[in-house]
Amino acid sequence: MRPIDTLFIILVFSFYLKNPKQKYIILILPILAFAVIFFNAYIPTSIAPFVLPIFAILACIISLELSPISLLLLFPEYNNLWEALMIPLFWYIITRLIENLNTRVNNEYIPSYIRGFPIRFITLGILYYIFYPLSYL
Amino acid sequence: MKPGPFIHSGFTTQRLMFITTLAMIPMVAASIWENGFDAMILYVVSILSVFCMEFICQRRVIFEYSALITAVLLVLMLPANAPWWISVVGAILAVGIGKYFFGGFGQNIFNPAVLSRVLLMALFPAIFIMPEWTVDGVSGATLLSKEIGASMPSLSSLLLSSSPGSLAQAMPITVLLGGVILLVYKLIDWRVPLFYLATISLLSILLPGSEKILGHVPYLLGNPLLHIIAGGSLLTSFFLLTDPVSSPFSSNGRVVYAIIAGVFTMIIRYYTPYPDGAAFGVLLANAMVPTIDKYMLKLEASVF
Numbered sequence: 249m250r251p252i253d254t255l256f257i258i259l260v261f262s263f264y265l266k267n268p269k270q271k272y273i274i275l276i277l278p279i280l281a282f283a284v285i286f287f288n289a290y291i292p293t294s295i296a297p298f299v300l301p302i303f304a305i306l307a308c309i310i311s312l313e314l315s316p317i318s319l320l321l322l323f324p325e326y327n328n329l330w331e332a333l334m335i336p337l338f339w340y341i342i343t344r345l346i347e348n349l350n351t352r353v354n355n356e357y358i359p360s361y362i363r364g365f366p367i368r369f370i371t372l373g374i375l376y377y378i379f380y381p382l383s384y385l
Numbered sequence: 386m387k388p389g390p391f392i393h394s395g396f397t398t399q400r401l402m403f404i405t406t407l408a409m410i411p412m413v414a415a416s417i418w419e420n421g422f423d424a425m426i427l428y429v430v431s432i433l434s435v436f437c438m439e440f441i442c443q444r445r446v447i448f449e450y451s452a453l454i455t456a457v458l459l460v461l462m463l464p465a466n467a468p469w470w471i472s473v474v475g476a477i478l479a480v481g482i483g484k485y486f487f488g489g490f491g492q493n494i495f496n497p498a499v500l501s502r503v504l505l506m507a508l509f510p511a512i513f514i515m516p517e518w519t520v521d522g523v524s525g526a527t528l529l530s531k532e533i534g535a536s537m538p539s540l541s542s543l544l545l546s547s548s549p550g551s552l553a554q555a556m557p558i559t560v561l562l563g564g565v566i567l568l569v570y571k572l573i574d575w576r577v578p579l580f581y582l583a584t585i586s587l588l589s590i591l592l593p594g595s596e597k598i599l600g601h602v603p604y605l606l607g608n609p610l611l612h613i614i615a616g617g618s619l620l621t622s623f624f625l626l627t628d629p630v631s632s633p634f635s636s637n638g639r640v641v642y643a644i645i646a647g648v649f650t651m652i653i654r655y656y657t658p659y660p661d662g663a664a665f666g667v668l669l670a671n672a673m674v675p676t677i678d679k680y681m682l683k684l685e686a687s688v689f
Contacts (some may be wrong), residue, residue, distance in 0.1 A: 319594065339619070344676065348675040352492075353487070353494070354491060355488050356488075357487075357488030358486070367486060367487070374495060374500065374672075377503055377667050381653045381657045381662065384656070
């Protein structure tokens with residue numbers, strides 16, 4: 249898994265970190281991942297690259313406040329210092345962007361069926377495509 | 386934005402949109418002149434699809450210039466050889482996701498046409514790739530493409546003749562003409578095109594090129610005119626970045642906004658396999674508008 253993919257997975261889960269009542273959702277992911285590993289023999293690609301991000305997601309439960317950063321620090325595929333510094337920086341920038349976009353994505357004109365998490369998820373998906381070219385840097 | 390009182394300029398939204406539509410006519414005419422019936426089909430299908438989507442989303446028959454502008458801008462960003470159905474998918478993405486998911490006209494965060502273009506490129510990369518090229522990433526057919534390896538065209542041929550790429554590049558001088566119309570009628574803030582194009586020019590000189598550029602198309606380096614005229618820079622500066630809904634309130638904010646778009650455009654052009662970062666630059670700048678507004682309005686309030 250590439251750093252940019254992990255970064256956006258973290259951001260999706262950050263939506264839930266802000267509401268401690270929903271933190272149980274984070275617990276589901278390692279279970280799902282475990283299920284995928286269990287069936288590894290039936291899928292052609294290796295699941296090994298997913299293992300460390302799963303540990304990182306587990307770290308979210310320990311420290312809710314710092315969880316996105318701790319996830320990034322646990323990420324194992326950094327090749328150099330530049331990459332290791334840029335990914336947390338992007339996490340910070342995108343988190344701030346999302347915070348400032350919140351008033352726009354929570355407005356009353358948004359159709360009720362996508363208000364809340366779905367529109368935030370869509371916005372994050374769009375941001376993923378915007379930042380995707382930077383993964384080539 | 387300065388404190389009131391304000392005087393009404395006399396321009397209604399509909400009038401503003403009408404003049405913008407008129408300013409796009411030279412570009413549309415040039416693209417049809419250069420690409421013939423195929424381009425016309427794309428325009429017709431796109432306009433019909435956008436109005437159908439507006440009808441589905443609003444559940445009433447309406448005629449809005451904003452919808453017409455979205456439809457035409459979407460086609461202007463498509464390759465000339467794009468199949469007709471890409472206009473239909475583009476219209477669904479532009480109106481459905483770009484506009485109505487965010488609350489409809491006046492509420493959209495991202496420019497719907499640009500968002501649609503970027504999503505189309507992600508969904509159907511093959512349509513934006515010339516098959517005879519060796520492509521190592523999502524690419525598009527423009528003079529800025531790292532895979533062409535062609536020689537540097539002359540300035541007159543750049544401005545007046547069709548260059549490979551999107552339909553807007555059929556005759557770049559018509560984009561410039563449309564931009565001048567918008568500026569003369571004061572429908573757009575002159576700061577946005579000026580600072581966007583200035584940032585591109587400056588960075589094209591200052592930024593060191595990546596190996597990818599040096600090895601294939603060294604003439605892309607230190608060549609501001611090429612970066613302004615080829616690719617989507619002109620269309621972006623006059624028609625895409627200046628969308629009043631998705632740009633900042635304050636004048637200084639618009640300067641920052643244009644610079645951000647310019648920097649992102651050039652980073653993508655110089656250091657990634659993507660041929661043109663203009664669309665990504667617009668979307669990033671759009672996403673930063675609430676942040677820019679927040680800090681610039683605070684700054685202006687503290688200074689004045």
